[in-house]
Amino acid sequence: MASKHWILGLVAAAAIGIGAWVYSGAGQSAAPQSTFVLLDGSHKTTNDLKGRVTLVNFWATSCTTCVGEMPEIISTYNKYKDKGFDTLAVAMSYDPPSYVVNFVESRQLPFQVALDNTGNVAKAWGDVKLTPSTFIVNKRGEIVKSYVGAPDFAELHKLIEKLLAEPATV
Numbered sequence: 001m002a003s004k005h006w007i008l009g010l011v012a013a014a015a016i017g018i019g020a021w022v023y024s025g026a027g028q029s030a031a032p033q034s035t036f037v038l039l040d041g042s043h044k045t046t047n048d049l050k051g052r053v054t055l056v057n058f059w060a061t062s063c064t065t066c067v068g069e070m071p072e073i074i075s076t077y078n079k080y081k082d083k084g085f086d087t088l089a090v091a092m093s094y095d096p097p098s099y100v101v102n103f104v105e106s107r108q109l110p111f112q113v114a115l116d117n118t119g120n121v122a123k124a125w126g127d128v129k130l131t132p133s134t135f136i137v138n139k140r141g142e143i144v145k146s147y148v149g150a151p152d153f154a155e156l157h158k159l160i161e162k163l164l165a166e167p168a169t170v
């Protein structure tokens with residue numbers, strides 16, 4: 001019986017250790033080096049994301065889940081934009097630019113939108129094919145969470161608040 005308790009203790013200690021490792025950010029990876037071409041023709045790079053918590057959302061106008069989650073993404077952006085949070089929506093390469101522009105204008109998206117005409121940005125970010133795919137990037141430019149499909153926005157808000165409270169450098 002004593003050995004059973006010892007094994008359970010060892011398992012519990014290992015679980016706590018793994019949990020601490022994940023929480024400490026040891027599993028985070030730098031966001032891939034990318035150049036985003038914004039609708040106005042200007043460029044933004046991955047390095048430009050540093051210093052702010054950023055939601056990078058790969059989406060398409062033909063994706064019903066993407067269209068359905070957009071009001072929540074707008075709300076999230078508006079809630080945290082003055083606290084060091086940014087949003088970058090990246091339209092997939094197969095999405096006609098005129099559709100993207102029409103969507104952005106008709107929905108009055110308040111954040112920056114990029115066109116991934118070549119598909120190189122989606123490829124760099126893990127060969128994104130499924131939309132929506134969302135990445136949360138911390139102030140140091142590291143991906144700390146990714147979602148395929150619509151995120152749980154209550155959980156997402158807690159994560160954003162935690163990341164906004166962290167210092168920009170470690």
